[in-house]
Amino acid sequence: MMEPYKLYYWPTIQGRGEFVRLALEEADVPYIDVARGKGGMQAMIDVIAGGRDGRAAFAPPVLQAGGLLIGQTANILMFLGARHKLAPRSEEGRLWCNQLQLTIADIVGEAHDTHHPISVNLYYEEQARESRSRARDFVVERIPKYLDYFESVVRANPGRGGWMVGSRLSYVDLSMFQLLDGLRYAFPKAMEAYAERWPGLMRVSGRVAARPRIAAYLASKRRLANNEDDVFRHYPELERGVRVKPLRG
Amino acid sequence: MMEPYKLYYWPTIQGRGEFVRLALEEADVPYIDVARGKGGMQAMIDVIAGGRDGRAAFAPPVLQAGGLLIGQTANILMFLGARHKLAPRSEEGRLWCNQLQLTIADIVGEAHDTHHPISVNLYYEEQARESRSRARDFVVERIPKYLDYFESVVRANPGRGGWMVGSRLSYVDLSMFQLLDGLRYAFPKAMEAYAERWPGLMRVSGRVAARPRIAAYLASKRRLANNEDDVFRHYPELERGVRVKPLRG
Numbered sequence: 001m002m003e004p005y006k007l008y009y010w011p012t013i014q015g016r017g018e019f020v021r022l023a024l025e026e027a028d029v030p031y032i033d034v035a036r037g038k039g040g041m042q043a044m045i046d047v048i049a050g051g052r053d054g055r056a057a058f059a060p061p062v063l064q065a066g067g068l069l070i071g072q073t074a075n076i077l078m079f080l081g082a083r084h085k086l087a088p089r090s091e092e093g094r095l096w097c098n099q100l101q102l103t104i105a106d107i108v109g110e111a112h113d114t115h116h117p118i119s120v121n122l123y124y125e126e127q128a129r130e131s132r133s134r135a136r137d138f139v140v141e142r143i144p145k146y147l148d149y150f151e152s153v154v155r156a157n158p159g160r161g162g163w164m165v166g167s168r169l170s171y172v173d174l175s176m177f178q179l180l181d182g183l184r185y186a187f188p189k190a191m192e193a194y195a196e197r198w199p200g201l202m203r204v205s206g207r208v209a210a211r212p213r214i215a216a217y218l219a220s221k222r223r224l225a226n227n228e229d230d231v232f233r234h235y236p237e238l239e240r241g242v243r244v245k246p247l248r249g
Numbered sequence: 250m251m252e253p254y255k256l257y258y259w260p261t262i263q264g265r266g267e268f269v270r271l272a273l274e275e276a277d278v279p280y281i282d283v284a285r286g287k288g289g290m291q292a293m294i295d296v297i298a299g300g301r302d303g304r305a306a307f308a309p310p311v312l313q314a315g316g317l318l319i320g321q322t323a324n325i326l327m328f329l330g331a332r333h334k335l336a337p338r339s340e341e342g343r344l345w346c347n348q349l350q351l352t353i354a355d356i357v358g359e360a361h362d363t364h365h366p367i368s369v370n371l372y373y374e375e376q377a378r379e380s381r382s383r384a385r386d387f388v389v390e391r392i393p394k395y396l397d398y399f400e401s402v403v404r405a406n407p408g409r410g411g412w413m414v415g416s417r418l419s420y421v422d423l424s425m426f427q428l429l430d431g432l433r434y435a436f437p438k439a440m441e442a443y444a445e446r447w448p449g450l451m452r453v454s455g456r457v458a459a460r461p462r463i464a465a466y467l468a469s470k471r472r473l474a475n476n477e478d479d480v481f482r483h484y485p486e487l488e489r490g491v492r493v494k495p496l497r498g
Binding site for chain 1 (some may be wrong): 302303304305306307317319320321323324327328340341344345347348351352353358366367369370371379382385386391395398401402405406407445458
């Protein structure tokens, strides 16, 4: 039997760790969400700071797989994708998944900066004015730029089944679900207005949510609720009065 | 003979493409910097928008390697690292390089946002006030947080020679050179004040600059000059009056 993976991530938020949790859940492999257990926060801090052989990580998430310690979300997913058939086997397919995942990481970073445009060392309330400006730009310009792009990717995919890459689910589909879920939580009015603009992505998202293991996970206590310490935050004032273009063109 | 690689990137800036250029130069492989040639901008736009088989990229750089089209800087470097001995062969070593490169990508993104904290769709001059706040935080808090981390990585590396990973130069060393070079251009006073804080990184940077192929490249016209359309920009007002801590503690 395989030794369980250990995931080191903040215990009270979905955050970037959630992309890893979704992959572990879909792969149906045993894992320990270390920081959510007793003494787990200190274990997480120790692994981030020291790692094995001094290979510290800059930030969580970190995945421990036997003797391996792997940091950076996209890096972890690339590893899990290859091990658990959550990515194509070909070099071309693996690189393409990684490219898409890194582009998802880019928009996730921008989503974070809508509530922290000046400094991660200040509270949102201390940069709320600048957040209004950044969030407006994000909702009006950046969300459609990224999601139009991802919609074009799913439409151009020659594989059957409506997945992002090829003819099977990959970790990119899981991450697309998580991205859309987060955007809907943070900017519900805007995402409602955009509802019909990205049918291919909505289909991906719906199919992921309907996967038996993912559905069970989302209904379980393992899935943490959205909240305002997370990457995706709902501050109603950040989309108040913001007009979006429901369709392309 | 190998077909030359084709690099698709903006022709007037170092930007994120420079991390790829440095790897290609050190590997001493033939490549065409497509957008710098006649008709090259249109070729770049076409590749980004359509790619092969509709595999568009969200943004440059894109590397064409025979029939492969690869986007996202860290993804391209991972590919080149494996092909041209610019990364360890072991899975562990490759993942570690990728983890470090993604962390470099994170600070590069934050460096960009010092002059564009609100929107990439506005000029710097339209967000100069917010840039002052963001740049102060970047210089005082973020640069030391990242570079203290990278310094700890180079110090903990058991390999000989003072490289970032193992006992040989990897693409992470090339990228560390480029990061430090960019930070010194953008924030010369702060980086001068920090001069003695990261001796291990300065050594990496110096050794990279002294590599014969890199030295020849840096002295050539292929190396574009820093400028204020680039990721690293020098606006003196962004570090005016900013005090940093020269040493840790």
